[in-house]
Amino acid sequence: MDRRHFIGNSAAALGLLAGFSGQARANLQKAEILVIGGGYGGATAAKYLRLFSNNTAKVTLIEPNASFVSCPLSNLVVGGSRTLSEITTPYDNLSKRHGVKIIQDSVASIDTDKKTVKLASGKTLRYDKAVVSPGVTLMMNSIEGLAQANKAGVTLQAWKAGPETVALHKQLASMRDGGTFAISIPEAPYRCPPGPYERACQVANYLKQNKPKSKVLILDANQDVTSKGALFKKVWAEQYAGMIEYLPKYNVTAVDAKTKTVKFEVQDDIKADVLNLLPAMSAGEIAVKTGLANANGRWVNVNFLNFESTAQKDIHVLGDSIQIAPAMPKSGHMANQHAKVAAAAIVAELSGWEINPAPVLTNTCYSFVNEKEVVHVASVHQYNAAEKTFKTVPGSGGLSPAPSTLEGVYAWGWAHNIWADSLG
Amino acid sequence: MRAKYLKPAILATIYIGLSQWSTFALAQNADASNLYKRGLAATCANCHGTDGKGVVDGGMPLINGLTSEQMLTQLKAFKSGAREGTIMPQLAKGYSDEQLEIIANQLGKK
């Protein structure tokens, strides 16, 4: 062996390495990191990018809403047992406590060549890394007449918590006793698998106490209840007998706003007094518009080690917008967990370190079956290097045996803690 | 072998270089592995608070009064089924023993 040659090379390598390390550290501090969307995914990402970089990374969050309104627990507002203010959290702790720069605006477009984003207000911002967590788009055109019905205020979705959540409760409150509330569910995947069934429970809980002659119809495009099926069916039979009717394989194709009539692929038309029609969903509009939705044009494929889009380098996509791994729900809990894996990976990458080869995610979803009792579903997802995806661990996770008030307390505990973990 | 061509000054530089390199590599590994550990512990934060500091009187059991040892004992009891619960026995079974140890070390009272 030519030792001189060896030494010469390694000395050069050492120099390079030292240079690289300095460069890498500078990269973390200099990089412009833009987080688009301050929901469960984006807010958590912004906070944890600061925490994991020991407050050295420059992080800007772009979000149009003045405060964060939680979808989890919003079904209790629909049912009238809770108020919107109880599920609303301000954004300012992210700036005050964590040094995140917040811009109240929305992103109109992303130029992936120039690595810039254009805000609705017209301003252009540059990014080295973009984290995109825009939630879902409700595909109003997937149900004929829905866009018009919604515009006229005849139908509401309330699938993004806020004013519609309150308005839907008002519709329920002004419905006659003996009326029918119908909720329709699109084919999975959609935001929050158990959400529609929980909503049916909350609506029924309200009607049982206030308008006991009324009915709740669940019009489900799926073959069967997509989450916590046995638990929900037992509750419907025991707590809401004669009130909740579950109709599987009912795929809504059209709605007539004038007559409040719903049309299906197969079955006869159904009329209802309050219509809560949930259309098919896709990744948030900005993700679709930017060409990130490379799974059926609807969801964003990501590398599960760092949640980088497979369509665009340096754009990391989180939460509901992604093409899920097996048994991975579109949940707020999951979006928060995606954010932490992505934040750690971005910090590692910009520091010149290898990114964690074995990330872990958990999920827990609580559903209220009345205003006090709750059932849960939980899972743990470990990264599988061979298959490059997350897989649930056999023997782990599961459901509640039955609804309980103890889990009702935990469900509120979960909410307060995840709001604080994401925004506090 | 052409070691005779090497001048002592160069050798010294190389040795310093090498030792710097290994210190740097170690530091880098330590920082990276510390980040992985924080990431793992953060999987608990949704329910038990950022860095294990839960919302006081928020309704979720607080864990930040436990030492690492106490926490690991509880986590293992959840995993084995010795301790009953609602969600924790189901979640604990999803982590390896080594992961539970890391979590307990990260979140236990210092």
Ligand SMILES: Cc1cc2nc3c(=O)[nH]c(=O)nc-3n(C[C@H](O)[C@H](O)[C@H](O)COP(=O)(O)OP(=O)(O)OC[C@H]3O[C@@H](n4cnc5c(N)ncnc54)[C@H](O)[C@@H]3O)c2cc1C
């Ligand atoms: C009724 C209901 C009940 C639910 N219950 C639960 C539950 O109990 N547990 C649970 O874990 N999950 C629950 N979920 C699901 C949960 O709400 C979602 O999975 C979660 O919000 C996804 O997080 P996200 O970051 O992907 O999107 P979101 O939280 O929706 O955040 C998206 C954010 O991006 C912003 N945004 C969008 N476009 C732009 C743009 N162009 N520029 C800037 N900002 C933009 C939006 O304003 C929004 O703030 C429920 C959902 C519903 C509807």
